[in-house]
Amino acid sequence: MTLYVLDRIVQRYHDRVVLDIDHLEIEAGGIHALLGPNGAGKTTLLHLLAFLEAPASGTLRFQGQPVTFVPKQVLPLRRRVVLVDQHPIMFSTTVGNNIEFGLKIRKIEKTARQRIVDEALTTVGLRHYRDARAFELSGGETQRLALARGLALSPEVLLCDEPTASVDTENQTIIVDLLRRINADRGTTIVFTTHDRLQATALADRTLALASGRLAEAAHENSYVGTVLPQADGHLRCRLRDGVEIAAPSQADLTAATLVRVAIDPHRISLDRIEPAASPGEEHPISGTILLIMAEGEHIRLVVNVGVPVVVLMDRTGYGALRPAIGETMRLRFGADALSFRPL
Amino acid sequence: MNLAMSFFLDSFIAACRLAWSLDPELLTIVRVSLAVSCLATVFAALVGIPAGFAIAHGHFPGKRAVITLLNTLLALPTVVIGLFVYVFISRRGIFGPLDLLYTQQAMIIGQFILIVPLITALTIAAISRVDERYRKTARTLGANGWQTGLVVLREGRFGIGAAVISAFGRVISEIGISMMLGGNIKGFTRTMTTAMALEYDKGSFTLAVALGLVLMTISLGMNVLFNLIQGRSGR
Numbered sequence: 001m002t003l004y005v006l007d008r009i010v011q012r013y014h015d016r017v018v019l020d021i022d023h024l025e026i027e028a029g030g031i032h033a034l035l036g037p038n039g040a041g042k043t044t045l046l047h048l049l050a051f052l053e054a055p056a057s058g059t060l061r062f063q064g065q066p067v068t069f070v071p072k073q074v075l076p077l078r079r080r081v082v083l084v085d086q087h088p089i090m091f092s093t094t095v096g097n098n099i100e101f102g103l104k105i106r107k108i109e110k111t112a113r114q115r116i117v118d119e120a121l122t123t124v125g126l127r128h129y130r131d132a133r134a135f136e137l138s139g140g141e142t143q144r145l146a147l148a149r150g151l152a153l154s155p156e157v158l159l160c161d162e163p164t165a166s167v168d169t170e171n172q173t174i175i176v177d178l179l180r181r182i183n184a185d186r187g188t189t190i191v192f193t194t195h196d197r198l199q200a201t202a203l204a205d206r207t208l209a210l211a212s213g214r215l216a217e218a219a220h221e222n223s224y225v226g227t228v229l230p231q232a233d234g235h236l237r238c239r240l241r242d243g244v245e246i247a248a249p250s251q252a253d254l255t256a257a258t259l260v261r262v263a264i265d266p267h268r269i270s271l272d273r274i275e276p277a278a279s280p281g282e283e284h285p286i287s288g289t290i291l292l293i294m295a296e297g298e299h300i301r302l303v304v305n306v307g308v309p310v311v312v313l314m315d316r317t318g319y320g321a322l323r324p325a326i327g328e329t330m331r332l333r334f335g336a337d338a339l340s341f342r343p344l
Numbered sequence: 345m346n347l348a349m350s351f352f353l354d355s356f357i358a359a360c361r362l363a364w365s366l367d368p369e370l371l372t373i374v375r376v377s378l379a380v381s382c383l384a385t386v387f388a389a390l391v392g393i394p395a396g397f398a399i400a401h402g403h404f405p406g407k408r409a410v411i412t413l414l415n416t417l418l419a420l421p422t423v424v425i426g427l428f429v430y431v432f433i434s435r436r437g438i439f440g441p442l443d444l445l446y447t448q449q450a451m452i453i454g455q456f457i458l459i460v461p462l463i464t465a466l467t468i469a470a471i472s473r474v475d476e477r478y479r480k481t482a483r484t485l486g487a488n489g490w491q492t493g494l495v496v497l498r499e500g501r502f503g504i505g506a507a508v509i510s511a512f513g514r515v516i517s518e519i520g521i522s523m524m525l526g527g528n529i530k531g532f533t534r535t536m537t538t539a540m541a542l543e544y545d546k547g548s549f550t551l552a553v554a555l556g557l558v559l560m561t562i563s564l565g566m567n568v569l570f571n572l573i574q575g576r577s578g579r
Contacts, residue, residue: 050484071489079486089477092499101495102485153485 001063003028003157003189004049009058011044011213019044019055019213026191028156031183033204034193037223041213042193043086046159049191050083079106082155086162088146090134095126095145098134102153120152124178140171147178158182160192164199176203197221197311198296212261212342221311222264225344230256238262238341244286244307249336259344266313268338271302271322271330287331290324304332351549359554370551374558377535380448380526381516384455389508392460396467396507397497411468417461422454422520429454429525446527451535454521459511466510470503471496502574509570513563 004026011019019041026032026049034042047053048060054069061067062077082102091098096117103113121127124144129137137145143163150158163179164172180203182188194200200207209216211223226238228248236248238260246262248254288306295301300319302312310332314322324330362370399410431437433444433453444450474496482495497504519537526533528542536555543552 052480052483075486075488078483081484083480083484085477085481087477089475089481091478091481091495101482101487105486105491149485 001028002026003063005059005061005064006048007059007061009048009055009060011041011048011053012056017213019048021045021058021213021215024208024215026189027206028189029183029187030205031179031190031192031203033200033207034191034210035195035197035200035207036193036210036216037195039212040210042210043161044213045210046083046161046191046193049157050081050159051078052083079153080155081157081159082150082153083159084143084146084150084161084163086165088142088149090137090142090145093134094130095121095132095134095137096130098145099149099152102149106153116152120148123151123181124148125174140167140174143167143171143175144178147175147182151182154186155188157189157191160190162193162195164196165194179203198301201297211263211340212344216263221266224262224264224308226260226262228254228256228258228260240308242307246286246339247336248341249339251341253343254341261342261344263340263342264310264334265338265340266301266311269310269312269332269334270318271304271312271314271324272333273322273330287329289329290326293324293326304330306332355549355553358550359552359557362550362554363557367554370554370558372531373534373536373539373555376448376531376533377516377537378562380451380522380535381455381512384452384459384515385508385512387452388456388459388463388511391456392463392507392511393467393497393504395460396464396504397471397493399464400468400471401493401496411465414461414465414468418465420458420461422458422518423524425454425457426521426524429457429521433525445525446529446533448526448533450525451522451533454525455515455518458518458521459514462514463507463511466507467500467504470500470507473503474500505570505573509566512566516562517559 002025004024006021006024008023009019009021010017034045036042044053048055051062051067051069051074059066067074067077091101099117099120100113103116108116117130118127121130124147126137126141126144126148129141129145134142134145143166147158147160147163158179160179164175167175176199179190179192183190192203197207224240226240226246229237229239229245236250236254236256237245238248239245240262246264248260254260286306288304288310290302291305291309292303293300296313299313299315302314302324304310304312312332399407429450430445433439433442433450435445444453478495478499479492482492487495517537519541522528522533522535522538523541526535526538528534528538534542536559540552540555543549543555
């Protein structure tokens with residue numbers, strides 16, 4: 001069943017377009033990852049899905065019904081969806097009272113409330129903190145408490161904004177495991193944002209990539225802010241940082257000194273030990289040292305430091321033939337089709 | 345110098361005895377002071393807290409001007425308010441027929457006018473300091489507008505509590521309004537401050553110092569109570 005349908009949704013803050021989605025459907029019951037760099041519009045989209053903010057224009061449908069964002073009509077919808085913030089804030093009271101808040105609002109009687117609070121705290125492993133002050137919890141425990149506070153309300157959709165971004169590795173594992181269990185045991189639809197592609201692929205059934213407020217076809221991890229340099233020899237170049245330059249296409253909206261968001265598709269980069277015979281404008285050879293190699297499903301992920309870290313995803317055959325080693329200096333080759341430039 | 349010191353000590357000891365013996369005149373004065381100031385504070389809080397909340401959260405033209413006006417009113421001298429209210433409630437004033445002059449009600453009205461801007465301005469400051477995430481969290485947990493407002497009020501409670509205590513401190517220690525609108529009538533509108541001024545005029549320091557001690561004790565008690573509540577709430 002389709003849970004959300006977004007059509008021509010545009011969101012603006014101070015006349016700046018931060019979200020511009022032509023069409024998006026989110027199915028019920030799955031785990032969906034929203035992948036993208038900072039400022040891609042992930043949190044804005046979550047706020048929309050949580051019915052917290054009305055879009056500037058466009059139509060949002062929930063279970064087939066258009067959402068009007070009129071307070072009286074949107075409140076029942078908001079009570080079916082819970083958003084867990086990246087940096088959740090706890091009410092200045094006990095852990096138990098924090099969880100009880102949403103239950104009291106729903107006028108659930110006291111004995112049932114106590115039972116639900118205990119269950120929620122047990123689920124996230126914080127049962128023994130029930131009477132502690134919520135402010136006394138660590139960052140990871142606060143994140144788990146925020147999940148429990150949402151879970152206690154048995155939402156149909158759980159929206160998590162960067163649920164593991166600001167917690168330690170131990171709590172990351174606990175939270176990822178929790179999200180899986182919540183989805184499997186309760187059938188709760190989960191939408192979470194992340195800028196970690198690995199986490200997205202490991203946890204989600206479907207990954208949606210956002211870049212500069214728009215849905216992107218591929219999850220560009222190699223996303224950088226660059227400056228277009230003055231034209232030389234009839235070709236534009238873009239500086240990602242001092243000493244790291246790539247050729248830029250002749251786009252009408254790219255002029256010297258323009259700030260651009262540059263994305264390099266990690267699937268379309270190849271590594272090479274041989275000096276490339278690159279002709280300017282067609283290929284863009286840059287070299288760097290391999291920092292990391294790891295297996296990721298059907299692919300091998302390599303992180304190459306060329307002045308900025310560049311992720312390269314190779315298929316296992318290509319990797320087997322090349323056998324690059326950590327610390328080895330390699331050349332990166334990618335065509336213009338691997339690059340996308342969007343003025344900021 | 346020694347004579348002055350001895351005079352002060354004698355007055356102080358006599359004042360302590362007077363306070364300790366629960367002198368009926370002293371008790372009446374304290375009771376009137378507390379009744380008038382408490383009621384003025386309660387009424388001002390009932391108006392000032394919602395007003396402060398509405399201004400802090402509202403988006404309306406002239407918001408900055410309203411806040412500037414409130415901050416200006418904080419410096420309003422008590423005698424100006426006394427005079428202002430006097431004009432309205434004196435026999436020739438538009439509220440003259442209500443016969444309010446030299447009554448506790450008149451004092452309450454004056455003190456109310458004195459501290460409404462104070463409570464409103466401090467509530468605006470307290471609410472503005474409440475983290476915006478509380479609103480968002482309350483809303484995503486299903487709270488409606490009122491419930492969200494209550495959450496924000498709850499999280500700003502210590503700032504608001506401090507505002508009310510400051511306001512009470514202001515009215516319990518003011519003299520201009522009490523003197524001009526209350527008239528310092530013994531057993532009826534005589535408050536601690538007006539009694540102290542009278543005793544000073546008479547050159548009788550014992551009751552004045554005793555009242556001063558009571559005033560200080562009340563102020564200290566209020567602050568200790570507030571700190572205890574704040575401490576117990578874990579902030």
